[in-house]
Amino acid sequence: MFFKPGTHKDAGLHYNPLKAIVAPRPIGWIASRGNDKSLNLAPYSFFNAIAELPPMVMFSAGSNPDGSDKDSLRNVKETGEFTVNIVGAAQGDAMNITSGSYAYGSNEFELANLGMIDGETVNVPRVANVPAALECTHWQTIVLPADEGAHPCSMVIGRVTGIYIDDDVVVDGKIDNTLFQPLARLGYKDYAKVTELFEMSRPTTTA
Ligand SMILES: Cc1cc2nc3c(=O)[nH]c(=O)nc-3n(C[C@H](O)[C@H](O)[C@H](O)COP(=O)(O)O)c2cc1C
Structure with missing residues (x-):
């Protein structure tokens, strides 16, 4: 089949398939703080790392149904900082709880019974017990x-200012993803977790 965006129903598809096509997507579990000092935590799968030197990440927030900013976007606009928390299989249920539409100022760390560890370079905590987290300042x-x-x-781009890795997921100087099985988002209500790895070396350049 082939169709133009917005016409998937005519093509026999019940739902917009974009997120099932661009899958799996990593999940950025974004913690942020407002001017009123309130904390927020919510998952974003329109999320990725986009550069290495310096390390940069982005997440893309849709609007609330009334057109207002989602809390994560509002907070980053207000205070210019956020942390990205990596969701291992063990954090899946808690991550899902934090995706609910709670009133501004609700602390999803508390709602999902999650511990907080103060940031080193930003005034936003990371989630306790995650395998890795990135401290970020707003770039654009x-x-x-x-x-x-x-x-x-709105696509929020941040510069990574601090990197936390749980020492227990490092083996021989490398992160072993199978030790925490990062969750990824697919389409619909589907998720995947990384349980198996294989290596490929890039071709050596001769020309
Ligand atoms: C796994 C997952 C991924 C999500 N990804 C996004 C996303 O990329 N962009 C978005 O606007 N909402 C996304 N959502 C929905 C938000 O998490 C949800 O709207 C949440 O209430 C936003 O919280 P906030 O207003 O506290 O920022 C996602 C939800 C889940 C469960």
């Missing part, structure tokens, strides 16, 4: 185009 937000009648998504 790009407001993406919106279809007629839709609210825009």
Whole structure:
């Protein structure tokens, strides 16, 4: 089949398939703090690392149904900092709890019974017991185009200022992903976890 965006139903697909096509996507579990000092935690799968030197990451937040900013976006606009927490299989249920639509100022760390560890380079905590976390400062937000009648998504780009890794997931100087089985988001309500690895070396350049 082939179709243009927005016409998936005519093609026999019940739901917009984009997120099942661009899958698996890593999950950035974003912690942030507002000007009022309140804390927020929510998962974003429009998330990725986008550069290494310096390390940069991005997440993309849709709007609330009334067009207002999601709390994570509001907080990053207000205080310019966030942490990205990596979701291992053990954190899946808690991550899901934090995706609920709670009133601004609700502390999802408490709602999901999660511990907090103070940031080293930012005034935002990371989630206790995650396999890894990135402390970030806001670099730039790009407001993406919106279809007629839709609210825009905002792509938040941050610069990584601190990196936490649980020593227990490091083996021989390398992170072993099978030790925490990072969760990834697919389409619909589907998730995947990394349980198996294989290596490939890039071709050596001769030309
Ligand atoms: C695994 C997962 C991934 C999600 N990814 C996104 C995303 O990339 N962008 C987005 O706007 N909402 C995403 N959501 C929904 C938000 O987590 C949800 O709207 C949440 O309430 C936003 O919280 P906040 O307003 O506290 O930032 C995702 C939800 C789940 C469970």
